[in-house]
Amino acid sequence: MKYNLSEISDVIKNRRTIYPEFYSSRKVHKEIVEKILNNAIWAPTHGKTQPWRFKVFMGDAKMKLGENLASIYKNTIPEEKFIEAKFNKLIARPSLSSVAIAVCMIKDPTDKIMEMEEVEAVACAIQNMHLTATAYGIGGFWSTPKVIYSSEMNEFLKIGPSDKCLGIFYLGYPANEWPRGQRKPIEYLTEWHN
Numbered sequence: 001m002k003y004n005l006s007e008i009s010d011v012i013k014n015r016r017t018i019y020p021e022f023y024s025s026r027k028v029h030k031e032i033v034e035k036i037l038n039n040a041i042w043a044p045t046h047g048k049t050q051p052w053r054f055k056v057f058m059g060d061a062k063m064k065l066g067e068n069l070a071s072i073y074k075n076t077i078p079e080e081k082f083i084e085a086k087f088n089k090l091i092a093r094p095s096l097s098s099v100a101i102a103v104c105m106i107k108d109p110t111d112k113i114m115e116m117e118e119v120e121a122v123a124c125a126i127q128n129m130h131l132t133a134t135a136y137g138i139g140g141f142w143s144t145p146k147v148i149y150s151s152e153m154n155e156f157l158k159i160g161p162s163d164k165c166l167g168i169f170y171l172g173y174p175a176n177e178w179p180r181g182q183r184k185p186i187e188y189l190t191e192w193h194n
Helices: 005-014 030-040 061-076 084-096 115-135 151-157
Strands: 052-057 099-105 139-143 164-172
Touching: 005 115, 030 052, 030 099, 030 115, 052 061, 052 115, 061 084, 061 099, 061 151, 084 164, 099 115, 115 139, 115 164, 151 164
Parallel strands: none
Antiparallel strands: 052 099, 099 164, 139 164
């Protein structure tokens, strides 16, 4: 066997969503963020378009991200559907994290690759990010509030009108024990065809 499959399986099985509300004040250093992003770019990509782009928010820039997320929500949601708790989370989560990364998909200008395949490639990149963070003992949370799909978000991130933000990926060291997880056995989820 070329690699230690047991360790790889452990990382995969121990990946958890850990929300920024449960991060400690310990900072994730830029060098680790760079390693996380370097693993992200090795995700599968049809036609090698590499559609992922990363906007990394650290320090005071996290507060600006939170303010913009909340402002977009407030300005685009009908008043009767406005939820104060959601507004407050949008403001707070970037500041509660050590790092917030807006993960964007830049559409292939030649339209050689279907948009869905580009979205899937970016999702694979995010999984690589999450697995690498797990290996470092860093909590991750892939957040996809509706506001990220807005033209206002594209303007804030300075991406084109046909491009998309596919999530904010929050990073931080957990304040408590690493959470446990569970999944249904494959027998309940798999059909075999011969």
